[in-house]
Amino acid sequence: MLVRASIGSQAVLGITSIKMLAEPTTIYLLQYSREGCMGGCIFCPQSRRYRGGSNYVSRIDWPPVDLETLKSALRNNHEKYHRVCIQSIIKPSWLNEYLELIEAIKSSTEKPISAAVNIIGYRGLLMLKQKGVERVGVGLDAVSEKVFRRVGKPGSWNAYWRFIEDAVKVFGRDHVTVHVILGLGEKEEETMRTLRRIYDIGARAALFAYTHAPGTAHFGMRPGIEYYRRIQVLNYLLMKGWSPSELFVEDKIRPRIARMIREDPYEYLEAVLTSGCPGCNRPFYNERPSGPIYNYPSHKLLLKDKDKVAAEIRRAFEM
Template identity: 20%
Template sequence: MEWIRLKARVLETGSVRLSGEPSDEYVSRSAAGPSAGTPGSLFFSPGGSRPSGGGRRLRAGIDDDSPIEIVHRGGGAADLLVDGEVVAGRLEPAALHCPRQAYITVSGTCIFRCRYCPVPDLPGRRKGVDEIVRMVESVADRVDGISITSGVASSIKEEEAYVLEVVSALRSFGLPIGVSIYPGPETPARLHALGVAEVKFNIEAATPELFRKMCPGLSWEGIRESLSASVALFGRGRVYSNVIVGLGETDDDLERVMEDLAAIGVIPVLRPLTPAAALADRPRPAAERLLALFEIQGRILHRAGLDPCRALTMCAACTGCDLTPGRDG
């Protein structure tokens, strides 16, 4: 089975059964997003390739009932078993949240209640600035970048101010910094002034109407304006936006929003729905749908001259959770 189809199958399932030698050092746990509060996840690279050097990787949750299995042979060597196929590779240790990055959630709590996100119902907390600096210090010798994300602990304005403090404290590491938070009107300019390399502001849903249903109290149009403003500051291909696949949109909706984002220089990141919170009973998107959208996404990015392989930070640099044109096929 070719890699792209194998990865789509894993993304459709969303999990793997882990067996073999002890693997605790390879298990990562999330403090934000739809995977928050789960038993954890792991990263697998076929053939032992290192994705930061142009290779491939996938991320999957751990579930003892999954039909897909990863057998850890010891020392990180592992086999991925999918539908009768066996793929040799390696488990990748996560530095912080993902391989080769210090990817840190500042506030693991949120006042908003997006229907797909469990964070508001979890006992999250805000990390202190000194704590975050120590976290990066602990992995600085094995990361290529720093990525910062956050919920909204008390208000959008207050969260932005706190994240700016965090970014200021992290500049001394001399690593590219990417930031993904809910933006206010001045957020792009303020992050750019601090030397942030890349930003990711997530419009989440393919249409503003669907966004209003999924994220009451937030503005799709406001995020879209922040993305446009960011391209002028950070440059084409240094601005990203997650678009969730599986919220009830059509493939035409997704094609239109990808065209719209790419036209202004933003790289759309298609993120398969992880059923959680109010959408816990929704199905994950099928592998064949993900593959079809991958082909559309690849054509759109190529025409716009946008290359996710140039990403320095965040999801487009990791690629574990998504099919990424140029990296996966």
């Protein structure tokens, strides 16, 4: 069986060699299909609408690799990664193959596994749990139903929310990560509303900045850095256990929260580190290393830019 693995993951596992400014701390895998994914998401080079067969996801190369090669590389490089993330695609009988893939990976590593999966029913979620998956990620991507339709997500907006609720029931609070892309033409209030909804359910959000991927239509826009920092800090506080009602009044940030952040932006620097499952850093998934860096993949890189980032955070909350 062939599996895609991000080029950085392949380098960490010694399958290939490239120079990296930051190494991935999670091994990122993606189910393979020669024809591409049957989903039609407008921003994704894996989609069949772009003829399929592309090696890219976002701006990263994910060349296919033989499963047996991957398994022995996972076994022999155990100390080099914290987690394995296995992403599914839509193709005939994808769930059976996906479950097989999880089983094969599980037999080669003791590290926790995240399943970044297409929406499935309650029974499917239980099967993932039985296979030993620790956490579930899901690409809701859009923050409103209108954007969801515009970007061509498969399935319905309501079905995604049902899935998120079911996944929290099966995997537990804080064990479900909802991927959200900023820059798809949304309004900021919609982003706030969706953040609230995610955390009210007991899931958490992983933030992405829209980036044009090779071979796809030019669609969204890079989000403004202050807007992105604002959402990152709010997401960080929610992840730290603040409740949505402590941070927001309706879809607006409470003035005293904005003041608190403005007064000491250095307290919130960690908010700009990549968000998601523990141990997930997705280096330069959204941005060139030359910047602007939306999601910092390491503390070391963040330290270099700390004054710049603190100023961005302060500006983001001058409202």
